[in-house]
Amino acid sequence: MGFFERYLSVWVGLCIIAGVAVGSLFPDFFALVASLEYAHVNLVIAVLIWLMIYPMMIQIDFSSIKDVGKKPKGLVLTLVVNWLIKPFTMALLGWLFFKGIFADWVDPQTATEYIAGMILLGVAPCTAMVFVWSHLTKGDANYTLVQVSINDLIMVILFAPITAMLLGVTDITVPWNTLILSVVLYVVLPLIAGVVTRKKIENKGEQAVTAIIERFKPFSILGLLITIILLFGFQAETILAQPQDIVLIAIPLLIQTYGIFAIAYFAAKKMKLPHNVAAPACMIGTSNFFELAVAVAISLFGLHSGAALATVVGVLVEVPVMLSLVWFANRTRHWFD
Numbered sequence: 001m002g003f004f005e006r007y008l009s010v011w012v013g014l015c016i017i018a019g020v021a022v023g024s025l026f027p028d029f030f031a032l033v034a035s036l037e038y039a040h041v042n043l044v045i046a047v048l049i050w051l052m053i054y055p056m057m058i059q060i061d062f063s064s065i066k067d068v069g070k071k072p073k074g075l076v077l078t079l080v081v082n083w084l085i086k087p088f089t090m091a092l093l094g095w096l097f098f099k100g101i102f103a104d105w106v107d108p109q110t111a112t113e114y115i116a117g118m119i120l121l122g123v124a125p126c127t128a129m130v131f132v133w134s135h136l137t138k139g140d141a142n143y144t145l146v147q148v149s150i151n152d153l154i155m156v157i158l159f160a161p162i163t164a165m166l167l168g169v170t171d172i173t174v175p176w177n178t179l180i181l182s183v184v185l186y187v188v189l190p191l192i193a194g195v196v197t198r199k200k201i202e203n204k205g206e207q208a209v210t211a212i213i214e215r216f217k218p219f220s221i222l223g224l225l226i227t228i229i230l231l232f233g234f235q236a237e238t239i240l241a242q243p244q245d246i247v248l249i250a251i252p253l254l255i256q257t258y259g260i261f262a263i264a265y266f267a268a269k270k271m272k273l274p275h276n277v278a279a280p281a282c283m284i285g286t287s288n289f290f291e292l293a294v295a296v297a298i299s300l301f302g303l304h305s306g307a308a309l310a311t312v313v314g315v316l317v318e319v320p321v322m323l324s325l326v327w328f329a330n331r332t333r334h335w336f337d
Helices: 008-025 027-035 043-057 062-070 073-101 108-122 130-136 141-167 176-204 206-234 236-241 243-270 275-286 290-301 306-331
Strands: none
Touching: 008 027, 008 206, 008 236, 008 306, 027 206, 027 236, 043 130, 043 176, 043 206, 073 108, 073 141, 073 243, 073 275, 108 141, 108 243, 108 290, 108 306, 130 141, 130 206, 130 275, 130 306, 141 176, 141 275, 141 290, 176 206, 176 290, 206 236, 206 306, 236 243, 236 306, 243 275, 243 306, 275 306, 290 306
16 A cells, blocks of 8 residues: 555545645635536536546456456345435435424524525435445455446436435426436446556556556545545535535534445445445445436425535535545455455
């Protein structure tokens, strides 16, 4: 493990602080970068995520993907957690905290919007960053690709009905441009680039494939750290202006994230999944497709609504929390031996 990987949690913490500090000092610059978006997908963040994902896509071996069907338990775990558990536990926690525990601190209308934002996060499983988490836990790249692809297909069908049911809103409009653009940017294009790269070098042997992945690894970590700085820089003014609300929203989101991971990880161990399948399966069930959640929150409730703020807090919480889960998964690899 390299120097930067060994102390990744330290760099992440420093980047969070740097993002808030620089974002508050140079708000116009971050506003300009934030405006470079299409269909609620920030193009700068998209490039950075692409930089992170591309080396992992080089690992995809299409000749091995056909074998994924021989190990269906990992897929079953992902689908059950994402579509039968996660949306409903998120709604329950939102209601418990903002209609109960935090009721005296937040007005009813704002509380309802916070719950809505949390629900939107819960119904949108991760598409992009899960490749990063899978890579950091030495997950099976082929299996992860299939898991993400199946979840994306199901999301096309189930996102609107489940969201409508939990929000009690009948006119949910799925932002297809956001959904399709994200899948193309974060899955299709880096996958094509990875396959082309692998085809060109695999005749030189597996060592050549490993060498190019190692060569790109520093750029992947750099992309992750710059992404963290930008995400926290975008929201620096909000974080400093509404610290209490940020904390209130973060508490149930943290419980949800760690709780879902615990359920999935315990189930994976009981199902006797290999670690390189179990870890990515649990990461997919834990992380969120925040671009989609933010886009729907803005379209339903408005840019400055509580729902939009809740989805943004989800973004801020996710990266540090997921890195802590990556650390935990790596430390407990022996549980699956």
